Amino acid sequence: MPELRDDGPVLVLDLGDDENRFSPDWMDGVHALLDTVVDRPGPAALVTTARGRFFSNGLDLEWLAAHEDRLLTYVERVQGLLARVLTLPVPTVAAVNGHAFGAGGMLAMAHDFRVMRADRGYFCFPEADIDIPFTPGMAALIQSKLTPAAAVASMTTGRRFGGPDAHALGLVDGTAGPDELVAAADARVRPLAGKSRATLGAIKETMFAAAVTALRDTGVPAA
Amino acid sequence: MPELRDDGPVLVLDLGDDENRFSPDWMDGVHALLDTVVDRPGPAALVTTARGRFFSNGLDLEWLAAHEDRLLTYVERVQGLLARVLTLPVPTVAAVNGHAFGAGGMLAMAHDFRVMRADRGYFCFPEADIDIPFTPGMAALIQSKLTPAAAVASMTTGRRFGGPDAHALGLVDGTAGPDELVAAADARVRPLAGKSRATLGAIKETMFAAAVTALRDTGVPAA
Amino acid sequence: MPELRDDGPVLVLDLGDDENRFSPDWMDGVHALLDTVVDRPGPAALVTTARGRFFSNGLDLEWLAAHEDRLLTYVERVQGLLARVLTLPVPTVAAVNGHAFGAGGMLAMAHDFRVMRADRGYFCFPEADIDIPFTPGMAALIQSKLTPAAAVASMTTGRRFGGPDAHALGLVDGTAGPDELVAAADARVRPLAGKSRATLGAIKETMFAAAVTALRDTGVPAA
Numbered sequence: 204m205p206e207l208r209d210d211g212p213v214l215v216l217d218l219g220d221d222e223n224r225f226s227p228d229w230m231d232g233v234h235a236l237l238d239t240v241v242d243r244p245g246p247a248a249l250v251t252t253a254r255g256r257f258f259s260n261g262l263d264l265e266w267l268a269a270h271e272d273r274l275l276t277y278v279e280r281v282q283g284l285l286a287r288v289l290t291l292p293v294p295t296v297a298a299v300n301g302h303a304f305g306a307g308g309m310l311a312m313a314h315d316f317r318v319m320r321a322d323r324g325y326f327c328f329p330e331a332d333i334d335i336p337f338t339p340g341m342a343a344l345i346q347s348k349l350t351p352a353a354a355v356a357s358m359t360t361g362r363r364f365g366g367p368d369a370h371a372l373g374l375v376d377g378t379a380g381p382d383e384l385v386a387a388a389d390a391r392v393r394p395l396a397g398k399s400r401a402t403l404g405a406i407k408e409t410m411f412a413a414a415v416t417a418l419r420d421t422g423v424p425a426a
Numbered sequence: 427m428p429e430l431r432d433d434g435p436v437l438v439l440d441l442g443d444d445e446n447r448f449s450p451d452w453m454d455g456v457h458a459l460l461d462t463v464v465d466r467p468g469p470a471a472l473v474t475t476a477r478g479r480f481f482s483n484g485l486d487l488e489w490l491a492a493h494e495d496r497l498l499t500y501v502e503r504v505q506g507l508l509a510r511v512l513t514l515p516v517p518t519v520a521a522v523n524g525h526a527f528g529a530g531g532m533l534a535m536a537h538d539f540r541v542m543r544a545d546r547g548y549f550c551f552p553e554a555d556i557d558i559p560f561t562p563g564m565a566a567l568i569q570s571k572l573t574p575a576a577a578v579a580s581m582t583t584g585r586r587f588g589g590p591d592a593h594a595l596g597l598v599d600g601t602a603g604p605d606e607l608v609a610a611a612d613a614r615v616r617p618l619a620g621k622s623r624a625t626l627g628a629i630k631e632t633m634f635a636a637a638v639t640a641l642r643d644t645g646v647p648a649a
Numbered sequence: 650m651p652e653l654r655d656d657g658p659v660l661v662l663d664l665g666d667d668e669n670r671f672s673p674d675w676m677d678g679v680h681a682l683l684d685t686v687v688d689r690p691g692p693a694a695l696v697t698t699a700r701g702r703f704f705s706n707g708l709d710l711e712w713l714a715a716h717e718d719r720l721l722t723y724v725e726r727v728q729g730l731l732a733r734v735l736t737l738p739v740p741t742v743a744a745v746n747g748h749a750f751g752a753g754g755m756l757a758m759a760h761d762f763r764v765m766r767a768d769r770g771y772f773c774f775p776e777a778d779i780d781i782p783f784t785p786g787m788a789a790l791i792q793s794k795l796t797p798a799a800a801v802a803s804m805t806t807g808r809r810f811g812g813p814d815a816h817a818l819g820l821v822d823g824t825a826g827p828d829e830l831v832a833a834a835d836a837r838v839r840p841l842a843g844k845s846r847a848t849l850g851a852i853k854e855t856m857f858a859a860a861v862t863a864l865r866d867t868g869v870p871a872a
Contacts, residue, residue: 498723533820537828553842553848553852554845554849554852555844557845557849558846559848559852559855560855560856561855562855562858565852565855565856567785569856573791573796573819574795574796575794575796575822577856578762578794578856580760580840581672581852581854581856582740582761582849582853582856583740583841584841584844635712
């Protein structure tokens with residue numbers, strides 16, 4: 204399950220040592236740790252990473268198969284988490300330590316910046332191959348962070364990008380060796396940890412308003 | 427007139443050996459061949475190219491001059507063809523063999539990818555010079571495929587870009603010699619020919635929803 | 650105060666030799682000179698630059714502090730000037746001679762092209778540091794000219810970019826030495842000075858319709 208390490212002012216969100224799929228419990232855990240990040244007194248910045256072969260392998264298809272009647276509320280929760288990270292009122296960077304597939308890749312895209320391990324792991328949107336089209340919110344999130352050419356190359360092909368290819372296309376902002384990955388990510392946000400959260404949150408809400416609206420509108424009636 | 431060559435699973439749409447302007451008959455021909463592409467059983471991918479000096483020289487101004495009263499329905503048909511290619515449910519690539527001007531350039535932009543002949547031919551949006559501003563749909567189509575800097579450089583200047591300049595700016599994804607052009611384009615989509623058409627079509631409809639809406643809304647009342 | 654030099658067909662708008670902040674009088678002066686540019690008979694193109702250490706240091710915070718009750722109409726006027734430059738019906742380029750901060754940077758972004766002095770001066774959006782979030786119109790303007798990665802890097806960090814860094818990120822289209830700056834900017838628009846103003850204005854209005862709408866909608870009731 205997700206854990207948080209305090210390397211003040213940088214907080215390292217560890218998504219886990221497994222496939223780190225978006226199960227309801229896992230999302231609850233991530234939300235609780237994001238509460239800790241946002242509520243931390245004084246400067247704060249977020250590095251999100253994981254241990255092992257996966258950053259995150261995306262939707263929890265096994266849980267979904269067992270709870271088909273809850274598909275819409277599940278998608279709503281996934282998109283709510285993505286919208287929250289997209290507009291988190293602290294500087295954020297994903298340290299992509301391994302495979303980032305589907306919603307796992309979207310979670311990385313929701314961060315302000317991305318650094319990817321250079322030697323192993325794939326960044327991939329497999330939607331075109333697994334016959335799960337992007338929701339409007341998920342597409343808007345990805346497209347809000349990529350050039351049109353990078354969006355077409357990654358969203359319509361199912362192609363798996365290793366670190367150097369992901370960097371060349373602009374899916375990530377940089378690459379690093381496995382032992383330098385978290386440090387390279389840390390260096391991008393540590394100098395920014397002192398920003399006003401109200402201001403930074405407002406800036407991201409304004410910049411990504413269209414994607415946030417699409418992510419929060421899943422067609423699920425309000426309770 | 428347009429022709430189709432079956433190099434299964436890749437289908438090569440040949441726009442013709444003339445200026446390949448968007449006459450009503452030519453558009454009918456292209457639509458009929460796109461029907462064949464989409465209806466082909468089994469895997470399919472589209473390479474669009476032409477013979478001679480032109481990929482396409484754009485709107486059929488001569489036909490328009492003789493049918494001024496049909497301007498709106500003509501524009502509606504041009505935009506309908508562009509919207510169809512933009513969301514075609516198979517992988518698509520334009521092999522730009524020669525001049526791609528105006529709507530000819532837009533047709534190339536509507537494809538998922540573009541490869542341009544390196545040694546001859548120009549990619550050009552002459553709208554700023556011929557006093558025909560882009561319609562909202564045409565502008566949205568082009569901007570949905572380019573970085574803002576590339577959109578300004580190509581849409582406000584009337585500049586003619588040879589292959590290497592077009593590649594440097596990102597108007598096309600690559601260049602090739604004249605004898606390797608179709609093969610270079612083919613190589614980009616052949617590995618993708620097996621994608622589900624329903625899924626790929628849905629992905630493109632979602633990614634380019636704003637441009638499609640603008641292209642399909644030409645102010646012409648529905649019949 | 651702003652001045653205009655006629656180097657026909659190029660008109661050089663000199664923003665001043667001070668900090669060139671957006672005071673009401675300064676904006677009145679710029680608008681009057683833009684009238685001269687647009688009304689000039691025959692071909693015309695605009696180079697905007699300044700003398701000294703600043704291109705423009707942005708909002709006139711001193712004036713604002715003394716006129717707090719006029720904040721909304723002030724913002725409306727700033728955004729109106731930005732919208733006007735964004736859609737000016739002649740080719741435009743900013744020759745960024747020195748610091749371009751906040752609204753000063755936005756004014757540069759509103760031009761079709763930007764060339765920046767290579768050796769001195771910073772391009773900076775300090776909003777994240779001075780606790781003034783971007784208005785929706787200002788954010789839309791900047792984002793209409795930048796890749797998503799460049800928008801995040803410049804709008805969420807408060808980072809100051811020297812010329813080479815600004816060029817590498819795409820904030821500006823080129824750099825030049827101090828003595829070649831205006832000539833380098835001039836060379837980008839002089840060949841374009843003969844475009845039809847009606848056509849070029851219509852093209853920019855269409856391309857940047859979303860940003861223009863956001864800039865012109867400041868929540869201030871019409872008089």
